Amino acid sequence: MEYFLSALLLCLQPINLILIIGVVTLGIIFGAIPGLSATLGIALLLPITFGLSTETSFIILLAMWIGGVSGTFISAVLIGIPGSSSAIATCFDGFPMTQQGKAGKALAIGIVASFIGTLGSVIIATFLSPIIAEFALHLGPWEYFSLCLCAITLIASLSKGIIFKGIMAAGIGLLIGSIGMDPINGATRFTFGNPYFGAGISTVAQMLGMFAMCQIIRDAAKGQAKMPEIDAGEIKGWGISFKDIFTNIKTIIISFLSGLWIGFLPGMGSGISNMVAYGYAKSSSKDPDSFGKGNPAGVWASETANNASIGGALIPMMALGIPGDGITAMLISGLTIHGLQAGPLFMSEKPELTMLIFVCVIVSAIITFAIQMIFKRWFPYILKIPYHYLYSVILVICYIGGFGISNTMFNVYVMLGLCLLAIFMNVAGLPLSPFVLAFILSGKLERYFRQGISYSHGSYSDFFTRPISLILLLLAVFSVVWPLISNHLKKSKIAKAVSVGESEDINDD
Template identity: 55%
Template sequence: MEMIASNFAELLHPITLLIIFAASLVGIFLGAIPGLSGGLGVALLLPLSFGLDPHVGLAMLISIWVGGTSGAMIGSILLGIPGSPSAIATTFDGYPMTKNGEVVRALGAAITASFIGTFISIIVAAFLSRILADLALKLGPWEYFSLGVCAISLVAALARESVFHGLAAAALGLLCSSVGFAPIDGYPRFAFGNMYLNSGFDLVSLMIGFFAIKQILMEFARGSQVMPEFDAKTITGFGVTLKDYTSNAVNIFRSFMIGLWIGFLPGMGSGLSNMVSYAYAKNSSKHPEKFGKGCIDGVFASETANNASVGGSLIPMVALGIPGDGTTAILLGGLMIHGIQAGPLLFTNNPDIVYTLFNTALISAILVFISQFFGMRLFPAILKVPYQYLYSAIVLLCYMGVFVGAGTEFNFIIMLGFAILGLLMDWARMPVGPFVLAFILGPMLESNLRKGFTYTDQGIWPFFTRPISGILLALALISIIWPYVKPLLKKSQGQSGERESSLAP
């Protein structure tokens, strides 16, 4: 306990605290810009941390990550353009709330949910990292494959149009994810001799094309460039009522557990957790028809889950030396460069580093919360910018984000290609969610599927006979057939009720 207090005192030193605050603001700024993210900020500032004290350098990187994860919701809510994959599901209801004139309410819900997810997940990770990491070690490729299938099936089954459209979109996403070198043997596929396609389609280019360029094209085509009106003087508190919190208590808790669980599964992260939690929230809601039209429940679900993944992702990195996602992989590299070996011995050899990681995340979560609370009065001001200037600036930032993320002009073509594909999918009534989720999970699914076949001579059966894997596949099957079975059950119940009433004297 004395070491924890000492570490807190060190982090609260004015200079160190200023660095944490500045890094958090940088993270929020990068997270809000389409194509950039807190993870990119960690990568860009990683060399700068080498010349700093390990505690200060790691504190700076952690703060950027926390700020970027939370800041990604700003673009999702105000413009319908997610700053990173972790905020894709936030666009589904956050942007419709903005168009409905509820921008402050959406921002307030997202800011609160982000703080709850980050702060509590860090506390849980600090106390349970070793225990939860031991559970993750017991999962093999069979369970990881089944988890991915279950996630995609659940999201596809909740598609607005039909299960068929959702599964078709997921299949198209899996097809696009297979472009490039195969994950096991490195064989190039669907590259057609183009060296730029050997590494596959870039996720940043896909995301910007799907959500930014397509959105702008659709707004111009519909002639709906008028931004909603708002008066900053009327903003009080978070714009969210106590009833909103109480009615979403179960939703927030469930989304938190989903984000924490998916976060500490290596290779998963917030890009998956926000989609899965949104799907569960819609499936469990008493009014699922409101989702996608401006329902605050969807904002609470996605933002709680993606920020809970921050604490979850730290668990395997600290306890096992295994990165939970791409950002923690960069952080792991930073530890190694400073001569610190992550893993079970980290708690014994460098307990001060462990406390620095968790304490910094807690401090940064509080600073991000305060910054966004006051910034909430300024964020909606972007809606007052004339659309001809706003959209031009967004397109410019999109091209910059694609180039910074990939370093090649060829990805401009990919971005425009996915924008056109997004328009065609809208015309065919194919939802975007299953496509993006399948694209993100595609390499993981293929890799674990092939590992599952090679790790045993029993073929496909371990995917069904291993308890956790079998349960996940069963849930996937139920989620697909349930939308077809549910109307039949209601119809049969209605007919039986009519029969009983006709027989009554």
């Protein structure tokens, strides 16, 4: 309780409160505009944190996260284009409600659902993370290696398209992450005689190049740097009543729990949780045919679930040092910049900073709710900001941030190189999520593996004889093998159906 009150007082200091309000507003704008996102916003803010204290750095990074994730539903409701993948399901019923003249109600549902999902999940994470961290302190390098491997294989197997592409992207991430000094004996690897590579590839340069610059180039190349005309109708009043909440309370609770659980699983996040919750809401509804035609339950399900995944993603990040999604991977990078490492030891050694992270998310969620409710009638104007102004500013920030990492042009070149790599991966259909997670976890994966072998005097047996490690390794293997088996079963089923149909045609003849 002492740490909670001190963290709350720190967040409510005038300068910090002004920062939260300002960055949350910026995050809402980034989330609302398709092509921009909370991920991009955090990537742009990371270089700024170099000259700030650890507390201030995390206040602005977390405020950007909450504002950005909560703001994605705005464009989904008003123009039918999601601000990010976390609001895809919101489009299905949010935009039809706008077309029916119910934009105010759809926006109000999105605002309240986002608030419920964020606040509830973070409160649960606040109490659950220390318990998981206490348990994690009893684990050895064998379990941590298996956990990191399981996280990488899980997100690779969930990637869109062929699973081999997800594994290939993860492999490239591990290769890029191994550049620099060996974590055990300090030998340099893949530096090609360049001393700048000795420190490895900067995470900030990687984020700026692969997310910020790549996004701008892709949108400009595809001609997507324009917004359609917005007709939001008349937006006024609060939009909903308590009756609307109680009517959809079952959908809210189920969506909240599914979002929390999916957010907890490494690599899944809000992009999957909103679709899963929407599918459940539709299948359990008494009127499933109304979904996709402006059913408010669809918006409740999607927005509650994608924001509940925030607290779910915080749990493995804080308790285990494993990023739950791409944004928490960036937050772990923010800790690394300030010489800290997320995980169970961080929670026990830095309880005041740990509590600050949870409290800042709660305060940001409340401020986001207030800002969105007060200014929702002006949301259509956010979507009219010209892209050529935004993109010019973002590019300048990218170059300044790349140069500021080491005050040399080296990281600018690295940023440009990784931007080209991201473009190549996009063209080749290789997903970025496995790459980012593997890149972030590469150092831990190698360190825990070699520590486990060293502690076992050169034996690999402990990775398979320790129960938790074995379960995680089996889960990693299953996550890779099951999609292949599933595809084979589907093809066999289709082939069987086709053969049965052909034989029936022959009999008819």
